[in-house]
Amino acid sequence: MNLFRSEEHVARWLNGREPGATITSGKLCELAQAWWGDRLAADWRPRTRDESQAILERLGLTGEFWQLP
Amino acid sequence: MEDLTLRNLVYRRFVELGRAPTLDELGTDEAAVRRLHEAHMLVLEPDRPEIRMANPFSGVPTPHRVEAAGRSWFANCAWDAFGIPAALGVDGHISSSCPDCGEPIEVDVVDRRPDPAEDVFHVLVPARSWWDDIVFT
Numbered sequence: 001m002n003l004f005r006s007e008e009h010v011a012r013w014l015n016g017r018e019p020g021a022t023i024t025s026g027k028l029c030e031l032a033q034a035w036w037g038d039r040l041a042a043d044w045r046p047r048t049r050d051e052s053q054a055i056l057e058r059l060g061l062t063g064e065f066w067q068l069p
Numbered sequence: 070m071e072d073l074t075l076r077n078l079v080y081r082r083f084v085e086l087g088r089a090p091t092l093d094e095l096g097t098d099e100a101a102v103r104r105l106h107e108a109h110m111l112v113l114e115p116d117r118p119e120i121r122m123a124n125p126f127s128g129v130p131t132p133h134r135v136e137a138a139g140r141s142w143f144a145n146c147a148w149d150a151f152g153i154p155a156a157l158g159v160d161g162h163i164s165s166s167c168p169d170c171g172e173p174i175e176v177d178v179v180d181r182r183p184d185p186a187e188d189v190f191h192v193l194v195p196a197r198s199w200w201d202d203i204v205f206t
Binding site for chain 2: 001002003004005006007009010012013017019020021022023024025026027028029030031032033035036037038039040042044045046056064065066067068069
């Protein structure tokens with residue numbers, strides 16, 4: 001899971017491999033906030049699979065690629 | 070020590086130390102941290118009871134360095150790098166590099182937004198397989 005300078009850099013790095021998913025760093029920032037924002041809270045509890053999936057869906061990260069097991 | 074109490078202590082010590090705490094520093098034993106590993110609350114090294122990850126923090130050096138609140142940590146990946154300021158609730162600075170060209174990527178996180186915002190984030194592994202090999206992911 002890496003930052004690249006642009007989508008062209010992603011494509012070159014993949015070198016013919018099947019691409020995964022690419023999002024903007026702005027969307028990544030939102031995702032990180034939603035995913036990790038509570039990680040140091042004293043009342044932290046593990047999220048359920050459905051709660052994690054709901055975070056992805058709220059951010060528009062839907063489809064087969066973003067489906068958690 | 071209860072599992073959640075130990076888990077919270079791991080995270081607190083990670084923040085304070087800027088690195089993974091040792092079992093001695095936690096005052097615990099291998100069986101206890103292994104339970105947290107099995108529950109995906111942290112990740113141990115495959116061959117020894119040392120903490121490799123307490124996501125978003127990394128116990129080993131990586132290409133993703135984060136400075137925030139006057140301290141610094143390594144993150145496991147770019148997602149986790151943005152996760153450290155998020156978890157701390159502060160602004161931060163991320164130093165990474167483009168895996169394609171090797172050029173440095175420096176990003177400030179200010180008020181939960183990246184500056185600059187031109188870089189892109191690529192996830193190679195689909196979500197269903199993230200925990201199959203979390204170190205590779």
